[in-house]
Amino acid sequence: MVNIKIDDKDYEVEDGLAIIQACEIAGVEVPRFCYHEKLSIAGNCRMCLVDVEDSRGLSPKPVASCAMQVSEGLKIFTKSERVKNAQEGALEFLLMNHPLDCPICDQGGECDLQDQSMAFGYGSSRFDGDKRAVESKDMGPFIKTEMTRCIHCTRCVRFSSEISGNDEIGSIGRGHDMEITTYLNQAVESELSGNVIDLCPVGALTSKPYAFSARPWELNKTETIDIMDAMGSNIRIDSKGLRVMRVLPRLNEDINEEWITDKTRFFWDGLNNQRIDKPYKRVDGILKPTSWKSALELAKEKISNSKSEKISALSGDLVDIESVYALKKLMKNIGSDNFDCRQDGSRISGPPERWLFNSTFNGVEDSDGCLIIGSDIRKEAPLLNSRLLRKSRDDEYKIGVIGFNNDLTFDFNFLGENPSIVEDILIGNNNFCNDLSSMKKPLMILGQGALIGKDAQNFQNICIELAYKFNFINNDWNGFNVLHSAASRAGAMSIGFFPSGKGMITEEIISNYNNKKLDLLYLLGADELNIERNDDCFVIYQGHHGDTGAQIADLVFPAAAFCEQNGLYMNTEGRVQESIRSTFPLGEAKENWEIIYLLAKEMSFDIGFSNLNELRDQLIEEFPIINPYREFETLPSPKKDEFNKLNGHQFKRIIDNYWQTNSITRASSNLSKRNNYIKEENNR
């Protein structure tokens, strides 16, 4: 700790901080453009100039506070006459070549340059020469560029090399002719590229899909969470009337830091397409609109006419914990144990520590090595991939990959495609063993793709054995991690929405469905099943998009999408967060839990709740792990179990197409445009 003075007030701050960080802690505002907490320091905008005075006296000229560290006894002046002059000067130079097109600029209202010109600017310009004009660049379907506005802070360039790891954006030319561009106008390929829109302090990089559609001050801002992957990124949904206009990240150092994936940022137009807004029932092979009353009556009739052991339910990847819990209660009331939330066929089961990301995402920072098994981590959790990228900058940090040899943006040891390599490592017969045994806190990341198939439990036991053999699990470290890719999976697993003992798992339900041994199938937002319609089984689909689930259904209940209702989700770490309603359900659609409640009422079941609060109280009482207000704590280490030799276990790719993984993304034209870009360029 060092003692410093900022504007004549005493502060004690940590050693090694930049002056600008110390000022931030002290609550003193220092204007900046190029400095960003999560990026390396560039020091090229000269906006953060301050005066410093140490034992040698006042500095001969103002110093860039982002590039200078605090030291004992340093006096910092942020508001002196000279500083004010310097900042005004820097701004005047920046504005010299910046167009005065704020009225037609999408950044207007949330523009750093606008704000800081107001707060620190000179007021008028003494410049009457010609302004520089720069050709706008093509950066793909997400990023709209207006490069004349660029002030060359190089935040986007640093982001592209440090966070997304693709090194796609750079600055060509020099001096007056410097331009920010991708390589010859190629589209940016990273899954995190949209973050440069937030990073850009001016309107040079703005969102293409959102272009000219709203002003920031007319939007309703809802702080909620993302469910496009299982990380549970914190987001803010901005809506206008009934429409979601855009999605922005929210700071959460434990999960997404400041970033979100492009899928999260741009899925929103999928909420306006292909929506189910009223109940439908199949008449003569065609889905026709009907009323809630007749839909519920039909469902009641079909359920009561079916044998309970021939009734099954599957829940999808986007549903909230409450509705899964309600469905579980409904199924128990019906008397059926055939329900499953693992629609991709994963065989995770047992206590939570066997299927959660035990080290937590912050644990990645403490780790000193990593073994990725059966996971294409860049597609399954791009932000986790970015954390690993940051770790991999350290040459000592070794990353081994078993399964898929894809471009992860960082270097790794590819150990092979075959799951049996895990057995080899266990008996010490692998080159990576030496690296592993030198690690004190390694991470093991098991993808869902590694846990599909009959031998999955056995494979997981082998992995746990491996975790104990090397330091993945020891007394003060638990690096045994299972990575999910479906937002609702961890939550549904934790309330036991999978058969234990009797009851059919997904695979059996589907084979029974295909063999016409099933009377009724209830799909709660389950769209990723790849099954054909079949006349012998009555399929009820509850969901918000007319996707594959609705196509095979005989009865469709219109439900709210995740941002149109409140709901709890558990992320892959086991962290429970609430998704908050930002807009209202479309048309006659109802909230998910309510539909199940109405159906239970129609069937005269005593389901035990009549509103969301009662449901939630009951849920939390039965499963305390779901309490969103509980202190987030790490779980015990998973227990060792017996295992046998692997018998034909295979890894399965669970995400083929990153941009279209659920019903919302498949309905989004933003994402399908991006998807086509990849096909055109055929780069990955």
Next chain:
Amino acid sequence: MTVRRLADNQDIKFKFDNQDLKFLNSLLENYPKDKKQSAVVPSLFYAQRKAGGWLPEKAILAVSDFLDMPKIRVLEIATFYSMFNLQPSGDHFVQVCGTTPCWLRGAENIKKACKDYIGQEREVSKDGLCWIEVECLGACVNAPMIQINDDYYEDLDYESTVKILKDIKNKKNIIKGSQIGRKSSEPLERD
């Protein structure tokens, strides 16, 4: 300086052969093993020489491939340094020094000679000549001067410049260095 872009006409074959790679690998020995990218400027310069005095896109890609660097990083460097020509520069690339000492000693006349005899700046003439004005080439004592490919021609005036350019066109032998018979930078007797 103007905005520098890759040439529109990229119709050129470019590939490092074994001999090139041998030379480039010898360049790498000058730098730490894990800092391959340090060799990017000499590699690009070598590629420019190989491609005939300019950098086609293929050369940039070849260098990025050789050094395992992202394409954009190599492009940044190729566009940053003005000694990398992004446009074809002809067989005889004339660089006219226009910085203060040369300018005081009549560099404007040399530029006029080039303009009259070769044509517009940066345009390759039919004879394969091309000229540009550059910053100081470090031969101020013998100002004004030009550089043609790798050689300096010094103590010039309008006539001697035109003569050099004519001799190049007619494939005659030209004396390198001073054009007034001076030995390197020996003192010049004033008349």
